[in-house]
Amino acid sequence: MLEFDQVNVSMAGVQVLRRVSFRLAPGATGALIGHNGAGKTTTVRTIMGFTEATGDVRLAGESIAKTPAHLRPGLGVGYAPEDRRLFSAFTVEENVLLPARVGRLSAAETKRRLDRAYDVMPELKELAARPAGSVSGGQGKMVALGRALMLGTKLVILDEPFQGLAPVLAQRYADALKRLRAHDPDITLLITESNPKLLAAFADTTLTIERGEIEQHAAAAA
Numbered sequence: 001m002l003e004f005d006q007v008n009v010s011m012a013g014v015q016v017l018r019r020v021s022f023r024l025a026p027g028a029t030g031a032l033i034g035h036n037g038a039g040k041t042t043t044v045r046t047i048m049g050f051t052e053a054t055g056d057v058r059l060a061g062e063s064i065a066k067t068p069a070h071l072r073p074g075l076g077v078g079y080a081p082e083d084r085r086l087f088s089a090f091t092v093e094e095n096v097l098l099p100a101r102v103g104r105l106s107a108a109e110t111k112r113r114l115d116r117a118y119d120v121m122p123e124l125k126e127l128a129a130r131p132a133g134s135v136s137g138g139q140g141k142m143v144a145l146g147r148a149l150m151l152g153t154k155l156v157i158l159d160e161p162f163q164g165l166a167p168v169l170a171q172r173y174a175d176a177l178k179r180l181r182a183h184d185p186d187i188t189l190l191i192t193e194s195n196p197k198l199l200a201a202f203a204d205t206t207l208t209i210e211r212g213e214i215e216q217h218a219a220a221a222a
Contacts (some may be wrong), residue, residue, distance in 0.1 A: 001026040001188040007055035018212040031203035032192040039212040040192040078152020079143035082160040088133025099150040119144040138169035160190045
């Protein structure tokens with residue numbers, strides 16, 4: 001589903017990604033593990049088209065290296081950035097629905113995807129009418145995941161979703177990911193994290209990144 005082929009990224013004259021190559025099969029859950037500054041966020045931003053990269057990035061066998069960033073979500077890619085980036089004046093549901101409206105999905109398709117988000121995260125439905133600016137950090141992570149699911153039909157990218165979460169909220173988030181996997185087994189998930197133990201229970205592929213270089217190997221859950 002997702003392939004990197006000899007991808008290099010430099011910023012301000014400093015090489016951040018070095019000859020990165022890996023592959024995630026359809027339905028795989030990939031854990032991208034590395035310390036802060038290792039290149040995790042640069043890798044996911046490269047998938048979204050936010051960096052100047054050389055090499056090739058392929059989605060479902062098709063190169064997207066030259067696809068503009070604003071068109072990539074329409075290819076079935078959902079992205080929840082580390083900082084959530086919610087619109088605080090909008091309600092939770094309005095934040096979740098925003099990608100569907102920008103993507104001009106039909107009313108029926110929008111409802112189907114919103115129902116899926118609520119099936120995966122029932123507590124999100126309870127928060128639907130609240131202003132997004134009033135939710136906690138952990139709840140905001142759930143909103144960002146719900147928003148990513150509105151367009152993520154092939155690939156969902158979650159950048160540091162467990163960062164800053166209390167253990168109870170981290171468990172709820174992990175349970176939501178398990179429900180998503182059960183609901184849509186063909187979706188490919190790529191999750192970045194500094195602590196490999198948090199993803200060991202359900203990742204079947206581990207990508208370890210250090211100094212911009214990636215090593216791919218099967219995780220124990222496989």
